[in-house]
Amino acid sequence: MLQVLRSSWALLLGMTLLMVGNGMQGTLLGIRGAIEGFSTFEMSIVMSGYFLGFLGGSRLAPEMIRRVGHVRVFAALGSFISAVLILYPAFTDPTAWTIGRILIGFCFSGVYVTAESWLNNAATNETRGKALSLYLIVQMIGIVSAQALMLAGDPSGFILFIIPSVLVSISFAPILLSISPTPAFGTAKAMTLKELFTRSPLGCVGVFLLGGIFAAQFGMSAVFASNIGLSVGQISTFVAAFYIGALLMQYPIGWLSDRMDRRVLIGFVSAGVAAGALFGFVAGGSFEMLLLSAFVVGGTSNPLYALIIAHTNDFLEHEDMAAASGGLVFVNGMGAIFGPIITGWVMGVIGPFGFFIYMIVLATILAGYAAYRMTQRPTAGADTTSYAPILQSATTVAMEAAQEVYIENELEDESNTFEQAEN
Secondary structure, eight states, X not given: OHHHHHHHHHHHHHHHHHHHHHHHHHHHHHHHHHHHTOOHHHHHHXXXXXXXXXXXXXXXXXXXXXXXXXXXXXXXXXXXXXXXXXXXXXXXXXXXXXXXXXXXXXHHHHHHHHHHHHHHHHOOTTTHXXXXXXXXXXHHXXXXXXXXXXXXXXXXXXXXXXXXXXXXXXXXXXXXXXXXXXXXXXXXXXXXXXXXXXXXXXXXXXXXXXXXXXXXXXXXXXXXXXXXXXXXXXXXXXXXXXXXXXXXXXXXXXXXXXXXXXXXXXXXXXXXXXXHHHHHHHHTTSHHHHHHHHHHHHHHHHHHHHHHHHHHHTTSOHHHHHHHHHHHHHHHHHHHHHHHHHHHHHHHHHOTTHHHHHHHHHHHHHHHHHHHHHTTSOOOTTOOOOOOOOOTTOOHHHHHHHHHHHHHHHHHHHHHHHHHHHO
């Protein structure tokens, strides 16, 4: 771990600052939208714009990098991010904010593709798993730190928009001044969605539903908290609770996934998401209970993504894993685009606590489908890949790096098993 930190500290520092900026703008828009009198549905459209842009960026950024190079793409997209963050308070209109969110989602996706390719290039087969773990940790630290910075100013003013703009601008300095050489760039040809669904129906359905759940947390949690009248400090703490839970539960769930039928664990963890959301719906009148609900929902739903990826890999050949990455990211992105819109509609019909109802429904469907799939196909048995931590905000580059970790771990396990058999 220290070896990875020494070789990639500038990149990881830059990514931490980027995540602070990204985490601040999501929460801040949810609070500022309520101050400006935007309806819940208008805010759901605004929030979904980020995921639409992110999905588009993840597909177009690789071609941009191949044409003009990492450094130019990185610097250009970073400049756009800083500009949009400054312009948000100048144009307090749902349409303008939606356009800004699409643009900023596109730019962040391209920045992530660039940074993740640098990180993957700097890692070796022996350190790639540790590099992904550190990448996950700094992402979580960045988002949680962003919530603390929400107390640094008045959401109705300009200062809280200036802070993330400055942080994003600063984040590029350590990366661009220290990263060398520029890595070669290439991504695997994506597997068709039909073939991917044939190989792993649970994988496709699971990442789609999780896209909706993740988008609700990342995009609509601040909107929900504003609608029920929480203070800025309480909103920030509530949003942070999702990611603290995700960070703390990622590795225990990963440990379990390598020791039991993953479909059983997917079912139980999905039920945990539904139970956490149900608890928030029932006991959400208490702020402390809301925090506990957010911790449980975040701590179960975020690791569930990597768990479903690992399950999908159990039914893929090594040479197909990288190709499956693009399809999984695309399906997850489609779920994320519609997630805030449906959440906003449900909140408009039921009230603010429709936020939890939406997640209960999606998590229950996933748990039920996992149980159904157990009746349709036998378990993968001992021939399974190892769990590797990865977030839903990861692009195809990070996903392909994670797939390489899966393959390396499986080959190492096979080698150890063979050696034990010989002895």
